[in-house]
Amino acid sequence: MKKADLNVTGTFIWYYYICHRQVWLMSRRIVPEQDDPNIEIGRFIHEMSYPRHKKEINLGHIKIDIVMKGKDGFVVAEVKKTSKFITSARMQLAYYLFELEKLGLYTSGELRFPEEKRVEKIELTSQLRQELEEAVRDILRIAYLEKPPQPKKINFCRKCAYAEFCWS
């Protein structure tokens, strides 16, 4: 793979905090099983929640769920099915804020968990910026490895669309 081939998206950031092997598989465009009911439920919640605010903007390599003008400026909201993978969700949203900031758009974020009726606010800090820069560098390092990192059994494997590929 050539260096220029990979744009680090929010999805890469999300999976980076779950499984590095998955980052490698995605970087090679190895497509997992799509009929996982969890993926479908996630899509459904994404479509049906907060329909009045629903808006999606596409900045090329990143797609952002909702942008609302709050009382203190623009707010980017990301809808998630569950708060179980909270670190991934926080870092993914922080990455969107960081990418928008690079374009001169200063925003804050909201993680929305409609099934849990819960909202968490995210502000971009210098610590988050630094962590994201390191994560992006490490994602590129993983993506350009000749072979995928070895699989490691984690709870997420049970619902991972790549499970058959890793464990059969």
Ligand code: SF4
């Ligand atoms: S099955 Fe487990 S090890 Fe394999 S890609 Fe998914 S999370 Fe990673």
